[in-house]
Amino acid sequence: MGGGVIGLSCAYELQKRGHQAVVLEINRCGGQASGAAAGMLAPYSENVEGPDAFFHLCNESLRLYPEWVKEIKRVSGREFEYTESGSLYIAYHEADRLALEGRLLWQREHGSTGALLEGEELFAREPLLSREVKAALYTPEESHLYAPDYVMALEQACRLTGVQIEEQLVQLTVEEWRNDVVVKAQDGRSFNGDRLLVCSGAWAQELADVFGIRIPIYPIRGQICAYEAEVKPVQHMVFSNQGYLVAKENRTLVCGASEDVAGFDTTVTDKGIERLRKWNKQAFPFLAEQTPFHRWAGLRPSTQDGFPLLGRLSASDRVVMAAGHYRNGILLSPVTAKVAADYIERKKLPEAMEAFDPERFSI
Ligand SMILES: Cc1cc2nc3c(=O)[nH]c(=O)nc-3n(C[C@H](O)[C@H](O)[C@H](O)COP(=O)(O)OP(=O)(O)OC[C@H]3O[C@@H](n4cnc5c(N)ncnc54)[C@H](O)[C@@H]3O)c2cc1C
Incomplete structure (x- = not known):
């Protein structure tokens, strides 16, 4: 759910790993925070306090960037500014x-x-x-890119690799998420899957009641x-x-x-x-x-604590959250794609990732 930079990056990565990804977007892809961003990839300037878990995640993403940019440009066939x-x-x-x-x-x-x-x-x-x-x-x-063009290239890379993109869905309801995944649109269409990845940015809190957890985004x-x-x-x-x-x-x-x-x-x-x-x-x-x-x-x-919510839900490992990237979602898109795809594939992740546990506010 969500076709911003996070949803598109995750969908691309999952498709590349052999899954069938479907992006469900209530508006249009890249139409919210991701298309508005300045595109700075600046883990050092953005983290002034010290090398905490968030800095390490940002820095890891910066290191992934040169290869990621090459790949997205090649697969999408679209150019976008990336300046070191x-x-x-x-x-x-x-x-x-x-x-x-x-x-x-x-x-x-x-x-x-x-x-x-x-x-x-x-x-x-x-x-x-x-x-x-x-x-x-x-x-x-530190480097930067032109965010609107980058997001369009990501969308095109998704489409060309077979990601199904559904936009203008107006309203979506998560009907089932424990034993199966069923999401219904207002127009009566139903989307079924094995996993649900929540990438709905500032709107992710709307799902707090559905999952019975606190989502302070x-x-x-x-x-x-x-x-x-x-x-x-x-x-x-x-x-x-x-x-x-x-x-x-x-x-x-x-x-x-x-x-x-x-x-x-x-x-x-x-x-x-x-x-x-x-x-x-x-x-x-x-x-x-x-x-x-x-x-x-x-x-x-x-x-609430400046860290994104990135990880599986304890009540059902069918649901993975990747939301709350605040000022650094463009920077964090490559690393989030890889980490979220690992969670979707039920891989064991390093202990350091517990800092981003989506249920840390629910205890
Ligand atoms: C002015 C500004 C400058 C910025 N500059 C930078 C920068 O220089 N570097 C950087 O790294 N970051 C920057 N950011 C932050 C960055 O833009 C965000 O962290 C990032 O875009 C978040 O991506 P997202 O995909 O989570 O959210 P979004 O891009 O907001 O995407 C969420 C999507 O989910 C959709 N949605 C909402 N509810 C639902 C639902 N129920 N079902 C399905 N879809 C739904 C929305 O329509 C939207 O398209 C900036 C942000 C702003 C506003």
Whole structure:
């Protein structure tokens, strides 16, 4: 259930392993969070606290990316931007610089070949960056892709390998999930299977009563905007604790993103975009003269502890959950596909995966 980046990646992987996957989507594939994402693949910049289970999952997914991208492009026959740009996490104050130094220490033990840059060395790498910036943590390993095209390529890879995709199903009801799997659509169609994989993002909580567990996944709206950019004005993904900027091959400069509690409302507000603009100008003064030409929003599926719900249900190993990827669902798509497919095939997974147990909130 669910045709976002997670559902499509899982369906593709399962089909590749010889199963018949069926994607049931109430709207259209990629029409929610996945199509709205900035496409950053940034486990180091997104995990600032330390190397916990979530960081390891993100980092494992980043490592899978180069091969995964090649495969999805080859199988789908579609091109999409995938750029190994590296990232800069910027700091304006001496105290923040110290925090970056601390982060660099543990990140170097976990695959980063990063460095702390300042002065001429920093501005040579990112010439238009504000001279107010005191230092930046450079992480060459981080990359990004163009999420809408990636999701379309995934959908095409699914279709060409024989995944059955059913869209616009309006409303779906899980009728049976313990001894068999039966999902009914409002139009009377019935879908039967051996396993049910729940990939319905911010909407997954709707199934809590069906399975009798707590599914604390909530929508967090991300408002995001893009500037037109004739020549590539920003060379890396540039992060701060206020937001991020990333230049795309299609000559846009994407800037995100707010984190609003607004239910399932995807309206873009002037206030939300103004906050981003204020931060953008501070990081790149040339943006003071410019106005974003495109604004949009999506609903990140956030969980109570920030970790996704990924694993089997104890009441029936026919049901596997893969939802709640919050800010990192694009990054996590390859690893989620492999882990979810392993659960579907009833393989034994490493103990570390227990951190993502979908029933951890139900105890
Ligand atoms: C502004 C913004 C920027 C982001 N930037 C990044 C980024 O740079 N890098 C990154 O890794 N991540 C990013 N994310 C997060 C990422 O987009 C999400 O984590 C990811 O898209 C979640 O994928 P999903 O498939 O679980 O959810 P979705 O893409 O929301 O897909 C869920 C699908 O399930 C469908 N559905 C709902 N209910 C049902 C039902 N009952 N039955 C069947 N289908 C159902 C929905 O219609 C939807 O299509 C960003 C998100 C936003 C909003």
